[in-house]
Amino acid sequence: MGNDQHEQRYGEHVVVRRHGENVAELAMDRPKAMNAVSTDMARALTAACDALAADRSVRTVVLTSTHDRAFCVGADLKERNSFTDADLMRQRPYTRAAYTGVLELPMPTIAAVHGFALGGGFELALSCDLIVADPTAVVGLPEVSVGVIPGGGGTQLLPRRVGAARAAELVFTARRVEAAEAAELGLVDQLVGAGEDRTEALELAARIARNSPVGLRAAKRAMRLGHGLDLRTGLDLEDGAWRSVAFSGDRAEGVAAFNEKRTPDWPGE
Numbered sequence: 001m002g003n004d005q006h007e008q009r010y011g012e013h014v015v016v017r018r019h020g021e022n023v024a025e026l027a028m029d030r031p032k033a034m035n036a037v038s039t040d041m042a043r044a045l046t047a048a049c050d051a052l053a054a055d056r057s058v059r060t061v062v063l064t065s066t067h068d069r070a071f072c073v074g075a076d077l078k079e080r081n082s083f084t085d086a087d088l089m090r091q092r093p094y095t096r097a098a099y100t101g102v103l104e105l106p107m108p109t110i111a112a113v114h115g116f117a118l119g120g121g122f123e124l125a126l127s128c129d130l131i132v133a134d135p136t137a138v139v140g141l142p143e144v145s146v147g148v149i150p151g152g153g154g155t156q157l158l159p160r161r162v163g164a165a166r167a168a169e170l171v172f173t174a175r176r177v178e179a180a181e182a183a184e185l186g187l188v189d190q191l192v193g194a195g196e197d198r199t200e201a202l203e204l205a206a207r208i209a210r211n212s213p214v215g216l217r218a219a220k221r222a223m224r225l226g227h228g229l230d231l232r233t234g235l236d237l238e239d240g241a242w243r244s245v246a247f248s249g250d251r252a253e254g255v256a257a258f259n260e261k262r263t264p265d266w267p268g269e
Helices: 039-054 077-081 085-102 120-126 155-162 166-175 179-185 197-209 213-226 233-246 248-259
Strands: 008-011 015-021 023-030 060-065 071-074 110-114 115-118 130-134 138-140
Touching: 008 039, 015 039, 015 197, 023 039, 023 085, 023 197, 039 179, 060 071, 060 197, 085 120, 085 130, 110 120, 110 138, 110 197, 115 120, 120 155, 130 179, 130 197, 155 166, 213 233, 213 248, 233 248
Parallel strands: 023 060, 060 110, 071 115, 110 130, 115 138
Antiparallel strands: 008 015, 015 023
């Protein structure tokens, strides 16, 4: 997985592509269903995330869609319509593992969103650290309109992103939010030109990937684990993360490169 041309498939509906040595693209590829998350697609996402998490050469991941008009429309309701209650309970560990797989990727992650990102689709985007969207993006968590709740992390991730009251309004009304308002509310982080979400997200990923892989993973871990803790506990957690990188090869190389006015050659350890 070392060049721009390489890609690896996970099942029918997920493909991982490498862009240079350190950026990976995790692409949802179920265009006929607008990337609705079926059981098979959930398993494939989990397998792809497991492989990416274990690959120390990956410094950033960009979550994308191969569908022109949608990022992901959420759960596959056609599949679920055929389920018994027992089937639905059997499926739950697979779908939950897919969302958790994206959320727990140890390196920085960016979602590139265009078109519909609804329900579980928006939850996959919320599971990333940053969301880049184009003007066609429509996001929302409409689950209560079909008798369930956001179950892919939405009830926890959305309040952390936009605050409790704003998240409550969005979840309780089940409304869809178009790109301009989504950017204003903080539901997405960058609004880019039409059709530019993937390109801009990959460029952002490449900029991030120039930095220390040890530092990136430790910083993400400290920010994720520290969120919601009291300040003192959070600072203690940050201190532990600092100690984990302070004596690393990356730290030694970073200081040397700075003093020698050259680009660092990160050992990644």
